[in-house]
Amino acid sequence: MAMPIPATATVARGQERRDIAVPPGTTVAGLLAMLHLDTTDEVVVARADGRPVALSASIGGDLPSGVLLALTDPDAVVAARARADAGRGAGFAAP
16 A cells, blocks of 8 residues: 655744655644644744644645744744745846
């Protein structure tokens, strides 16, 4: 019987990065529990562009395999989102 291809994620918290393979469909909450990371104290899970991620989102389902999940404080998420929105549609200037 063929094994399913695992989904992958990178979890970033401060300067720490962890790459992990999980069964497709693993929730973000399940992934964080496997890594023994606590999200109860003013911590937000967000994608690289600052969009918040629900703890119920599944990796390899709701989120693509290879997703970068950043654990950060709420103010950092707002700032990252503003930077991402400001950069959308901004083309490169001609030399």
